[in-house]
Amino acid sequence: MKILDELFYTENHEWIRQENGEIVEGITDYAQSELSDIVYIELPEEGVEVHKGEAIGTIEAVKTVSDLYTALSGKIVEVNRELEDHPDLINKDPYDAGWIVRIKISDPEELKDLLDAEEYKGIIEREE
Amino acid sequence: MKKTPFYEKHIEFNGKMVDFAGFKMPIQYSSIINEVKAVRERVGLFDVSHMGEIEISGKDALDFVNWVTTNDVSNLNVWQAQYTTMLYPDGGIVDDFLIYRLPECYLLVVNASNQDKDFEWIMKNEKGDIEIRNRSDNYFQLALQGPLSESLINQILKKDISNLRFYWAKEEEIGGCKVIISRTGYTGEDGFEIYGDAQVGNKIWDLLMETGEASETHITPCGLGARDILRLEMGYCLYGNDITKETTPLEAGLIWLVKMDKLDFIGKEALAKQQKEGITRKLVGMKFEGRAIPRHGYAIYKDGEEIGLITSGCHSPTLNYPVAMGYVKKPFHKVGTNIEIEIREKMIDGDVLTLPFWKNGTLKR
Numbered sequence: 001m002k003i004l005d006e007l008f009y010t011e012n013h014e015w016i017r018q019e020n021g022e023i024v025e026g027i028t029d030y031a032q033s034e035l036s037d038i039v040y041i042e043l044p045e046e047g048v049e050v051h052k053g054e055a056i057g058t059i060e061a062v063k064t065v066s067d068l069y070t071a072l073s074g075k076i077v078e079v080n081r082e083l084e085d086h087p088d089l090i091n092k093d094p095y096d097a098g099w100i101v102r103i104k105i106s107d108p109e110e111l112k113d114l115l116d117a118e119e120y121k122g123i124i125e126r127e128e
Numbered sequence: 129m130k131k132t133p134f135y136e137k138h139i140e141f142n143g144k145m146v147d148f149a150g151f152k153m154p155i156q157y158s159s160i161i162n163e164v165k166a167v168r169e170r171v172g173l174f175d176v177s178h179m180g181e182i183e184i185s186g187k188d189a190l191d192f193v194n195w196v197t198t199n200d201v202s203n204l205n206v207w208q209a210q211y212t213t214m215l216y217p218d219g220g221i222v223d224d225f226l227i228y229r230l231p232e233c234y235l236l237v238v239n240a241s242n243q244d245k246d247f248e249w250i251m252k253n254e255k256g257d258i259e260i261r262n263r264s265d266n267y268f269q270l271a272l273q274g275p276l277s278e279s280l281i282n283q284i285l286k287k288d289i290s291n292l293r294f295y296w297a298k299e300e301e302i303g304g305c306k307v308i309i310s311r312t313g314y315t316g317e318d319g320f321e322i323y324g325d326a327q328v329g330n331k332i333w334d335l336l337m338e339t340g341e342a343s344e345t346h347i348t349p350c351g352l353g354a355r356d357i358l359r360l361e362m363g364y365c366l367y368g369n370d371i372t373k374e375t376t377p378l379e380a381g382l383i384w385l386v387k388m389d390k391l392d393f394i395g396k397e398a399l400a401k402q403q404k405e406g407i408t409r410k411l412v413g414m415k416f417e418g419r420a421i422p423r424h425g426y427a428i429y430k431d432g433e434e435i436g437l438i439t440s441g442c443h444s445p446t447l448n449y450p451v452a453m454g455y456v457k458k459p460f461h462k463v464g465t466n467i468e469i470e471i472r473e474k475m476i477d478g479d480v481l482t483l484p485f486w487k488n489g490t491l492k493r
Contacts, residue, residue, distance in 0.1 A: 036144075037160045037353075040419035040445040042472075048250045058472060060421050062353060062442065087419075091159075 001124060002029040004095055006077055008111070009120035010071045012039055015095060016114055027059070027090060030124050035061040038050045038087045041068075044101065050076060058102070059090070071114065074105040102118040132177035133268045133329035141349050143365050149240035151178040152201065153379075155352040161445045163354035164361075168446055168486075171274035172350035173336055176321070177329065180243025180264040186232035188256030193227065193234050195393050196253055198377060198386040204229040209295045209312055213377050213385050217393025219402055221374035222249050224365060224382070226312060227320060228297055237323075239367045241435070253394065270328030273319030273358070275490040276345040281309065281320055284339050294492045303328075303335050314355065316362035318488030363413050363453060363483030369424055370411060370439040370453050378402050379455065380411045381393050408459035409436065413485060414452050416478035419443060420471045421465045422452040429475070435460050438469065444485060451485045452478075 003009075008016040013031035017024045032038065040060040050070045052058050057068035079101050083089060090098035107112075115123070138145060156163060166172045184193055193201045193435050194400075199212035214222040215270060216362025223242040228235040238246045247262045254301070272280065281289050284331030285300055290311070292298060297310035307324035324332060356366065365371045370377045371380045378386075378399060386399060413419050416422055422441035441452030460467065465480040 036156065039161075039421065039445075042420075060419070060443075062357070062421075065157070065421065088161075095346075 001033065002095070003117050003121055003124075005117045007095070008114035009123075010069070010114065010118060011123060012069050012071075014069065014071050016071050018111070021108075022077065022102055022104050023072055023074075024073050024099050025100050026094055026118070027068070032091050032098070034096045035059060035064065035066060036091070037062040039088050041083050041087045041090070041100070043083065044080075046076055047081055048076050049106075050103065051072065052107075058069075061095050068100065070101070070103065072103060072105045072110045073107050074103040076101055077104050078102040129152075130178075132175055133326045134175040134177060134270075134333055137330065137333055137349075138175065142237055142350070143351060146352070148352060149178055151240060151374065153178055154349075156351040157349050158355045160351070160353035160357065163348055163350040164357050164445045166346070166348035167274045167350060167354065167358055168489075170348070171272060171276040171280055171319075171340060171345045172315075172354065173333070173340070174271040174273065174350050174355055175333075175360060176269045176271050176355075177267070177326070178240035179269055180238040180240060180262070181267045181269075181323075182235075182236040182238060182243075182247055182337055183233045183261045183263050184236065184249065184250070184258055185255070185261075186258035188258050191252070191391075192256050192258045194390060195255070196250055197227065198393060198395065199227075200235065200390045201227060201229065201388070202385040206231055207297050209297055209310055211295075211385060213382060214249065215377070215393075215399070216373060217394055217398060219376040219378075219395045219398035221371045221375060221377065221380070222246060222366070222373065223348045224367055224371060224385075228308075228310065241368055247252075250254055257364070266326055267323055268326045268332070270322045270336070271315075271317040271319065271486070272322065273313045273350075274317050274345075277317075277319045277452055280336070280340050280343065280345045280347065283343060284335055303331050305331060307332065311492065313331050313491065314362075314364055315358040316364075316484060316488040316491055317358075345470055356440075357445065358449065359441050360442050360453070361446055361486040362445050362489065363464070363485060365453075366440060375411070375455070376402060376407075379409055407458065409455045409457050411439070411453060411455050412461045412480045413483040414449065414454065414467065414478045414480055415485070416450040416452065416469065416476050418450065418476055420450065420474075420476060422450055422469050422471065422476075422478075426469050426471060428454055428456055429470065430460050430465070435467070445485050453483075456480070
């Protein structure tokens with residue numbers, strides 16, 4: 001299971017990359033592997049204000065459907081439109097081409113609540 | 129939790145194991161979508177040993193099987209197979225299954241989730257000079273499905289099996305082990321179901337996998353997830369979803385499995401009554417817009433009024449749109465009827481259409 005050292009994580013299996021006051025969010029390799037065969041994703045609208053922990057979209061896999069949560073509060077500045085036609089990018093390349101949303105964060109304090117790669121590894125080990 | 133003879137193989141091939149009908153079974157190995165593709169384009173191998181096997185023999189076996197099932201086994205030749213249903217007196221379905229007429233007995237291959245219930249039901253209705261045996265633990269069952277399955281079987285048997293017709297079986301030897309090879313399946317593609325002594329199952333698995341991997345067939349082990357999608361793309365019913373004790377063969381469109389003109393059978397009176405009075409709902413196939421998956425239990429609407437429920441649904445990897453089966457109130461069962469379903473508070477448009485969804489399967493009729 002791939003876990004990248006330079007990223008941050010949540011207990012809901014999202015990854016977060018920080019880029020100058022904005023964050024990019026996706027779901028982890030572990031999450032895509034658990035869901036498997038993603039066939040559809042409902043993305044949020046650009047420009048919408050979101051709050052940490054809120055469901056902002058839906059990921060539909062063959063087996064099950066799962067909510068997508070925002071890890072941080074802020075405004076959605078971009079969504080990955082490629083996923084509308086190619087949701088399987090999340091399965092194939094969860095940390096790069098399979099990114100889901102870009103958020104301009106409103107409360108940098110919340111960054112402190114994120115997990116680092118080591119902590120996230122611990123969570124997966126407990127789940128497995 | 130029970131294990132089939134192939135449990136170690138599933139682990140070896142990285143199967144994602146889940147609990148299904150009391151068994152540890154692989155829901156998938158690599159990816160459900162890839163496994164569906166493998167069966168539609170090449171060949172896939174499924175462990176279906178969780179299914180139950182009930183043998184009925186004795187002087188009155190024919191009459192008894194005809195009494196507890198709806199199709200007519202008196203039409204069957206030795207080594208021929210038949211799809212049938214078993215009913216409660218009220219016409220509700222106990223189970224749907226294949227019956228083989230073997231030289232020594234009738235072999236009923238029943239749904240895993242129903243095997244104890246079926247056996248009890250059959251025992252409860254026992255009559256005449258017959259012997260009923262639940263042999264579920266003694267058999268392995270593998271399904272080899274896909275357009276290249278015949279070529280693979282030919283390579284293994286080192287002879288031509290092309291004259292084995294759909295819904296017929298024969299005894300053969302694979303690797304020195306006696307097996308029954310049946311030209312049947314649950315996928316809509318050409319294929320075989322192989323039965324034999326549970327103890328030699330792994331030998332057969334290895335031979336199939338090794339021969340398949342060494343040949344052009346690129347055999348792929350497939351799990352329950354792919355099996356469910358393949359059968360749904362064909363509009364085949366799954367017991368527990370599309371048919372239950374609350375539904376009758378008339379409502380499920382399975383009346384072709386019921387021979388009303390044979391001697392009495394359990395459920396006949398109730399079906400005759402329902403036939404006379406007419407049914408109020410019907411199992412139909414539907415396709416939907418968008419990509420959201422219509423799942424079991426979702427409500428179906430016509431002009432804002434709820435007219436039924438989805439019983440099975442998926443995003444069809446072969447057709448690339450969402451498909452489903454479900455019961456709808458008459459007259460909304462008619463092909464071409466526009467309907468809607470609600471998925472996460474959004475209404476999605478769909479149409480009733482004729483089954484099967486997948487019309488280009490390679491199964492040999």
